[in-house]
Each structure stands twice: as structure tokens, then as C-alpha cells.
Amino acid sequence: MTSQSTPLYSQLADDLRRRIENGELPPGEQIPSEKDLHETTGYSRSTVRKSLAILVKEGLLTKVHGKGTFVTEASSRPVIRKFLSLTENIARLGQTLTTKVVDIRWIVPTVEQQTFFQLNDSGEPLLEITRLRIVDSLPLCVETDWFTAEFAPLERADLEGSLYQILEQQYQIHPATGKKSFSISYASQQEAFLLDVPRGSALMQIEDFVYGDNGFPLHISRQVLRGDKFKYVVIES
Amino acid sequence: MTSQSTPLYSQLADDLRRRIENGELPPGEQIPSEKDLHETTGYSRSTVRKSLAILVKEGLLTKVHGKGTFVTEASSRPVIRKFLSLTENIARLGQTLTTKVVDIRWIVPTVEQQTFFQLNDSGEPLLEITRLRIVDSLPLCVETDWFTAEFAPLERADLEGSLYQILEQQYQIHPATGKKSFSISYASQQEAFLLDVPRGSALMQIEDFVYGDNGFPLHISRQVLRGDKFKYVVIES
DNA sequence: TAGTGGTCTAGACCACGGG
């Protein structure tokens, strides 16, 4: 009854994720066995297993064959767990993330952007949002996001928080899959100013091409961050 | 009959992967439907789906609801698909990767390394292998790998190819899960020389803490690469 | 409407860990 059309395994995964982040299921704790969850939820074991697989992939749960499933120790959790989740991940580390909107404008898409968004040559512009993200008063990164006109209302949204949350709550869209690339770029004048580094400094550049869970292109994101001050960690499995 | 204890879904995934890399299933081509594969292989649809999920995760296949499953276009494939797979991924792009062993030595582990490998304070040394990897005569990265004494025979192996292959063939161990981190470091004298860049140049640093499929710590790898010349791409799903 | 992939079930047997 939580919702109508979201799959059962997503609902169960969301529920467990919430209980983990609440502290109800603390790190190191063994969670109920698949059989238990099957019985208490009424879902089949396959469905339960699919839920757990999601959380294992996110690094929140660890399975041990023959023993059970455990909440991953905080120390070995990925710092950044999924797309656009800077906000919550920073919060979990007990640090504060503030966001300042630097610029919002409509731009003519590049060829690469046109391809990704499957735009005709109709000259449809893209919404470009540039924000500065600051951790504990230290500038972390300059993030630029591009959206299609479909998301025009974002222009008037409160962008000083988590874009991820806005997308979920106002559009019922969850970033699902995507392509992420890492490279090095050098600080432009604006980036140097915002990040408080010399112009031309080496920055880590992370580009995301993100699809929503409906399979359609959602947005493009480009972050440039001070790679000397931060590490970007991902868990693979 | 392909093998005895490897799961059916792995066997099917391996088979399809081989057919894709052979060119038998070219990029863009639609592969047989899940129902077809179920009938021709005799495996259940769930098992077939699990195989496909693996290849989708690796970026080799793309599913489209209502249409079918297709071999991913080469242009949108991840450059580096899994741990230690530089060799095969470069090969797929039609480029040649050569490797030169720079240094092999036994070193005293750092605290971080001791923790990962679960070493006692017995002073057990680690095998450190440093190699230069060159793509089409352009130096790509300096890779340093650390192993426990268990892998001492590596010292006398042919290290000018794929470490990944040696581990699979001689130790029957497959890199499975791990933690990867991205940051920026600056070229040391040796790195500058090997990569043909000025000393102090910004390099992309990728650290891997890799576990084998038996769940035990396998090795640590550190790569520093010319982030101005290459992008490191990962597919998320 | 026919064919595709997406979700879900109920049940079976195996492999591993620890008493």
C-alpha cells in the first residue's frame, strides 16, 4: 500500500534503506534472513532477494554465504553512493554541505548534448544550472547540470538543496543508470575564483550522463572538484 | 557440460560475451529474445535473465522494454569495464597495449595495507610490482600492484601482459568486488620520466582495493595516468 | 494484436558456516 506502481522490491529496498539510515539497523547488525523477510513481508523469496541485491550494490548491506546479511560497517561504505547524492552522503559524515546558485540560464545544446537528449534540430534550448557546493566552509566543487525544457520549473525551484530530492518529490523520477567519466581539467577563471585556487590548477572533472528509471535521458552533470582535497570513492560489485 | 561448478548463468554470460567479442554479434545487433534463449539453451527464463543482467551491467548489452536486447554500440561502451581489464578493453578499441616492468621488490607494508590484507604485525613483506603501460606508443599510466607472499611466484611470471589473466589461469582467482577511489596526484620524478610529462604535472590517481571471488583480499593497485589524454569511464546501473 | 522485456510467485535443491 506504500504506493501503487513502484515494484515491490523497490518498496522493500526503500524501507530497509530508511531503517538503516535511521539507525534502527546499525552498522554490523545482522538483518532478518531472507526466509524471515519472506514470511514477514509476504513477498516471495525472489523478490526479497532482489531488494537485498539493490542494497548490497549500494554498499549498505554485506552478504556472507552461510552466515547471513549484515549492515555494512560505516568505515567501509562508499563515500558517494549514487547519482546526485552528495547531500545525503556528506550529511552522513557529520559534515555540512551548503550550496550556492551561481548561474541559471538557457543555452544552445552542443552536438553531444543533442545526441544524449535525443533532440531534433529544432533548436530547443537546455536549462543550465551552475552551483557551488561547499563542505564545512571549504569549497568542494562547481557543479553544472543540464536539463531539457521539460524541467523548466526547476528554474524557479529552491536549488540550494539537493537536486536529487527535488526530482524525486516533484517529478517522481529517480536517477537509475548512467555513464560516469573521470578526467582532469584545469580551472577556468570563474572556477578558480569559486574554488579559491589559482587559475589553471588541476581539478578532477566528473561527467555524468544520467537516465531516469523510466529509461529516458534525465540530465547531464559536470562537476569539477579539488582533487587534492577530496577522494571520490565507488564500490564495485 | 561446459564446466561443472560454475553457475549456468555465468556459463551463458561467458558464451554470449565471447560471441560479442568475436564479432558474431556485432554492435547494434538484436540478440535472441529471452524466450528464444530459454528454449535454445534449455535454461529457465530467470537464469537467462540473470546472464543478460551481467552483460548489461558490463555495458555490453542494452535492453529496451518492448523491443528487445541489443549489443551496445561500441562508441557508448565503457572504456574500462572491470578490475584489471585494461588489456582486453584497449584491445577491443583496436589499439595496442604494451607493458614494461619497471620494478619488482619486496616492501614493508603501510598500516593501511596491513589492515586491508589482515596481516599480523609479523612483519610479513608485500610484493610490489611497478609497470608502465603504453597505448599505441603513448605512455598511459604507471601501475603499481601489491600482493601478499602467497603470490610470490608472480615475481617470476611474465608480467608484460595482463595480470588479470595470470591470476585467473594460475590461481583460479577472479577479481570480484572492491573499492575504487579517484583523486589527483602530482608526478614524482620517476613518474614524470616514465609518462613523459613535466615533474609536478597533475595526474589522475586511481586506487583499487580488490577482493577475489572467495571474499578474501586479493591485491591493491594504484594507477597514475595522464588525465589530460584519457577519460576513465564507468557504467552505472 | 503479437512479441518483447519487467515483475512476481512457490517451490526445489545445493553450498557454506558454525555448533
Next chain:
DNA sequence: CCGTGGTCTAGACCACTAA
């Protein structure tokens, strides 16, 4: 030995795409 997670099956119904 028991309880855990890992693999696998046979079948059902739904949602999407395209003719």
C-alpha cells in the same frame, strides 16, 4: 546438524513497442 544465502525451475501476469 540446522540455518544461512546461492542457484534454478515453471509458470503467471503486466507494460511497453510496433505493425
